[in-house]
Structures are given as structure tokens and as C-alpha cells.
Amino acid sequence: MKKAKRILLVDDDVDDQMYFRDAVSEVSPSLQCEIANNGSEALQQIAVPPPPDLIFMDLNMPVMNGYECLVTLRKMEQYKDIPIIIFTTSNNSHDIAQAKRLGAALYFTKPADFKMLCNKLDRILDLDFSRFNFVL
């Protein structure tokens, strides 16, 4: 049972955007997937209600990168409960730790395998994020 209705992907890479969208429609066709090209756009979009149930955040983006956006969102009262999943190419342990520290709910690296991505997505959408404590 998919709980999320709307998700937001924040990523500047158009190929990754497309890839992600394909995976989403494969896993949960009814799921609404919005795209923002960087952290700044993401904030603008979130401001338009309704807010997303889940945010997938890339790290390396122009204008406002993933960390900045993450931190900003965590500080905002109305959005601090939205789970943010860091979704990036880097599998640097430093980045992982940093993300966790800044309040990301999850961290996973972009796989090159479509099937893997779908499995991961599926699992994530099933998760009960209320268990998570990702407040700063």
C-alpha cells in the first residue's frame, strides 16, 4: 500500500530526471512526481500547496545544493516533517554521515541498473517514515 501521493525529485541532471520518472511510473503509476532543478526551485515549488509527501534530493546542484536545501527545509515548521531522501552519485562515507547529520531520512546512491532502482524505490515508498527521527 503506497502511502505517498506526491513526491518531489530535486535534481539538475535531465537524464537522471527522466530515468527516475520512468522508474516511478513503473513502480507506482498513480504516484505524482514533480521535478525541481535545484534547491531554490524546490523551495518555490513546495510553497505551492499541497506539499509533497516525500522528497528525493540530489547533492550537487547549482544555485542551491542539496545540503543547503535540506537544512532550509528542516528549519521550516510546516515542512520539517517531510522525509527527505538524499539521492546522489556519491557513495562517499563523509557525504553519507553529513546527510544523516543534517536530517536526511535516507541516503542512497543512484544505481545504473533500472531494476535495482525500481526495487529500491518500491521499498522506500513502503517505508513508514513516522518511525524515523530525522529532525535536526
Add this chain to the structure above:
Amino acid sequence: MTIRPTGAAFQHLAFIGLILLLMGLSFISYRRIIRLNSDIELVNHTNLVKEKLEKALSYIKDAETGQRGFLLTRDSSFFAPYVGAKENAVKLIEQVEILTDDNKPQQQNARNLRVLALKRFDILALSLALADSHSPATAGNLAEGKKTMDLIRNLVAQMQQVENDLLKQREQASRDSFAITPVYLLAFSVLAIMMLAFAYSKVRDETLLRYSAEDSRAKIEELETRSRLAIDAAELGTFDWDLKKQEFNSSQRVLRIFGFNGHPSTRHQDLLDRFHPDDRGVRNKAVEDSFAKGTLAYEARIIWPDASVHWVSVFGKILHSETGEPQRMYGIVMDITRQKTILAELTESETRFRLLADSMPQLIWTSDASGNMVYFNRAVFEYAGLDHKKINNDRWFNIVHPDDKEENLQKWAQAIQSGVEFIFEHRLLNRNGEYRWQLSRALPQRDEEGKIQGWVGTSTDIHEQKNSMSALEKLVRDRTRSLEEANFNLEKTIGELKVSNAELESFNYVASHDLQEPLRKIIAFTGRILDKDGASFSELTRDYFNRVMAAAVRMRRLIDAFLSYSRTTNTNAVFEPTDLNAIVREVRIELQESPDQKPFRIICGKLPVVQAIPFQMHQLFDNLIENAIKYSRPGIDPEINISAEKVSGSEVHGANPELTYWKISVADNGIGFDQQYAEKIFELFQRLHGKSTFEGTGIGLAICKKVMHNHKGFISATGTVGTGSVFNVYLPVGSPEA
């Protein structure tokens, strides 16, 4: 010859004189008082006489009056004055007679007066008697009576005059006495007081003297005690020789020193007999000289009854009489045998030293504690070609090379002051006018208390060595310099390398990362193509796409591995306690999650917690286990055994034999390898199999080796073709710092 009285005698005389004076004065005063008294008495006496005369006259007059009255009135009451008057008058006159015994004429007058008085009374009586008889004799009586009365009156007046004159005289005398006597008394008193004061002061002086005398006595007693103690402590014998009476007294100790066991009857001569025959003369001469000098001092040997020889030291002081003749000698005797023995030994020892020193080729010298030269051995003189005079004391530094002289003196002064061993190389001028290098050393000589008594030094000829040494030194110096230069260049190069390395690293990282991007997409979208339309492709097209995929995947793996490798050169990683069990677990989980993973089994024993870089440990086990799985035998599921034990460094090739290591073995049941390649497989990009048989990058084991290098450990492998391989990882126990 005038005899001068001494002070005391003079005092006595003065005292006696004063006493006599006092006595004289008191006698005179006494006499004067008596005189005064008698003068007063005399005055009174005269007044008394006068009084009595008057009274007597008065009585006679009374009698007359009485008679007259009676004759006139025949009243018997006129008898009364008459009756007693005669007796009284006569009595009075008799008294006057007695009183004027000191004035014979007056006394005669008084006698005459008595006679006259009696006559008068007789006449009066007759008159009275005749009164009754109415005889004519009465007129004649009266006339006689009157005549007598006139005579009486005249006589009394005369007597009174005499007495008055006497009175005047005596009164004057008494006045004089009154004047003078107090003066005498005053003089007497004053003198008495003076004498008293004088006596008092003398007594006080006496008392003070007595106190100070007692005080002095106490001090003397104390001094005596102290000197006695000192004499005892120093074990001195004392003697007291009366030169006049030729009496010799000595303390018991003197006798003991001379070897007598306290014989009471030991005589002076007995002591003298003990003197060594050869030293008797010394003693006698010393004694003779002492009479003139006033002091005695000598040392001589004495021989005890047991034939042992002892040395004594004698000191004495002579007390002369007032005439300058020696009267008494007081002295001390000391047994100095021990000192003499020690002195002899010392002299002998010194002689031996000199013999020794003179026989040595080195220059040997000694100085006192202040650094002044005291002794040079023969070699010094021979070397320098100088004699005593020229090289004595301060002139020794004249044979030092001028360039070395200043430092020489300075270092020597330093040594003297600090007490630290003196070492110095300098050039000394020899007899041929050549300067030769010497190594001079001196050590301080300390006494029992650690105080420096002097220095002993040697100078050894090092001329030859110095010359060859300097060649050596030059060589060393040059080498050192070039070494320093090389070092400097090395450091520079290292610096440059570091910079270059850092650049390379970041380049590596960025390149790898940025290279991954497009590659990932190639793989991802090619995959999508195959997913979406793969079924509708021809066999060939599908094959082509698969090859593209495979190539991309290979490239990806290569870049991943490369990235991984470049990361392990990062030396900034922090060592932390790392649980290897957890690492293995993580790796297992990751591999299990990997798609298309072969089934595998890991049997893991208890692994230790080590101080390591967790990420690199992860890389290590990841690579080893992946290899084990990859190089499994066909048809046989890979089984990996991981175990750990402690071993000594001596068992590890290239390890520090003193350290202990954890030996972690990763053993598999795969295809194994030929042992001759055991080293080669760890080299970068070296593979034993083509990529068609086993895909791989050839980086994995190189990464493992790098990781072990970072942890100051080792990795080795043993393989048996067809059976399996064992990879041994050695980690030092304890914390290997980066």
C-alpha cells in the same frame, strides 16, 4: 737615696694624719667647752658672791633697823629681824669667804667683813643690852656702831667693786668662749664628715675591687677549665719547670708519652734519658736557646723501653723574674709519632710518583687548586728544552702557540673554577722550535670532603694523528655538506611531490567521479533500451547492445576501482577502533544485496577489534571476499573461512620481530594460483587471467596491499592450483599511527 712611700703607705699616713687632726680638734673642742662652762660658772660665781654680799649687808642693815626700832619704840617686834640677821649674815659672809677662795685678797676682805660684821652685831647686842640699863655707853655704842657700819659698807662696796671688775672680766671671757667654741666645733664636725666620706669611698672601692676580683676569679677558673679540656682533647702533656729550684713537674700524660706507666717516682732525668742519643743535642741546644729567646720549641725522638721509637714535639714559655732571670718554664709535650710516620709515607709516596712521572714519555704536570703550576715531570723539560727557571709557574704558557694561548688560558681558568675535567688540544713549542699538537687533559684531585686540592694533568703528543685527522675531518665535512645539500634537495622534491600528489588526488577523484557520470547513463539507458525494446531486436542487435553494456560496465568497474585505489592513498584518515567482525558482516550484506550474486558462504571466526581506518578495512575485506567468490571453482559454491590469531613479528616476512601482529586469514576453496606469482598478484593492473575467463580490474589486490601499507601491516598469499588460496593479512597489535 730618697724613700718614696708607695701609694698604700701614703694613704695610710694621710689617714693617720687625719685621725690625729681629728683627735686634736676634738680635744681642743672639748677643752673649749669645758672652758666655756667654767667661764659661765665663774660669771655665776661672781654674781653669787655679789648677791651674797648684798644679802649679808642687807641682814646687817635689818639688824640695825631692828635695833634702832627697838631702841626707839621698845617694841619687841623689832627683834625679829635682828634675831636671825646675825646668823644669816655671818653665814652668808662665811659663804663668801669660801667662795672667794680663788681670790685671796677678796677672801681676806671677806674675813675682815666677817670680823666687822661680828663686831657690829656685838655692838648691837650691847646696845640692846644697855638699852635696858639706861647707861651712857649707848651713845658711844651708837657712834662705834656707825663707824663699824661705815666700815662694813665701804668694805662691801670695795668687795663689790672687786667682784664687778671680776665680773666684767669673766663676762668678756665667757663671751669670747661663746664666739670661738662653735667654730672649733664646726671645724671638728666638717673634718669628721670629710673623714667619714673619705672612709666611705675607700670602703666602696674596696668592695668593688672585691667583686671584680671575684669576677676575675670566676673567669680565670673558667679559662682554666677550658684550657684543661683543650689540653686533654689534644692529648697534650703539660709541664711546669721551676728553673731556680730545678724542680720539674709534669702531667701524667707527659709520662705516658715518654713511655712511663705513671711511675710516681719518675724524675726529670728519667725523662731526659729516654731521648734518642742523636737527638739529645737538639734538645739541649733548644733548651739553652730558650733562656735567651723566652720560648722553647723542638722535635726529637725518644726510645721506649720496648725499643720503639716515638717522636715528641715540645713547646715551652719562660717566665722571667723582675730582674730578667729565667724563673719558670711552662710547656706542653705532644706525641707526633703518627704525624711523622704519615709524613714519611707521604714523602715516599711522592718520591714514587715522581719516579713514575719521570719515566713516562707524556708530559705530566700538577697544579694547586688555583691553577698555578707546581710540578713538571722530566719529559716536560726535555720536550721544551728549557730549565726550571724558564718554565716555572706562570711561564708555562709561553710554550703554547700564540693562536691557542688565549683559548688555552680561558679554558684552564674555566676548569679551575668549575672543577670540571680540562681537555684541550693545543700546539706546544718543542726544543727544536717546532710546534707540535698536544692533547692536554687535567683532572681535579679532591680530598675526603670533595674539595679540590689540586690538578694532575698530562699532555700527549697527537701531532701525527691530528694531521691525518684533519684530512679525515675535511672529508667528513665535505661529505656532510653534500649530504645536507642532498637533504635539502630531497626535502624540496618531497614538497613538490606532495603538491603534485595532492593535485593528482583531487584530479583522480574529480576525474573518476566525472567519468562515472556519463558512463552510468550509458549503462542505465542502454539497459532501458534493452528492457523496453530488447525483445523486438534482432539477435545481432541485441548482442551489439549487450557488448556496449558490457564495455561500459567494465569501464565503470575500472573507474570505481581506480577511484577506490586513489582514495586509499589518502593519508588524512583517522584511525579508530574498528570491529572487523562488523566489517565482514557489512561486506557480506552488501554482496548479498548485489544483483546476480552467486551464492556463497562465509564462515567467520572471532575477529579482533583493531585500531584502523574503517573505510579501508571495508575495502580490504570487500576485495578479498569478492575475489574469493569470483575465483571459485566451477560447480562448487565458494566457501570462505576467515580466522584470526596472534603471531610474533619474527614469523612475518619484513616485519619488526619485536612486535606482535594479528594474522587474519581469508581462505577459499576456489581455483587457487601458482605460488610463483604470489608477489605479482599484488601489483597494480597485474592479472593472472584474461578478462574473458574472469573479469576484473587488476586493482583489487593492489588496493589491499596499499591498505596494509597504510596500517603498517603486511599481506601475503599462498595458493594451490585447483584447491584454493589463503590470503594472510597482518595487522600490528596496538595502534599504528598514520
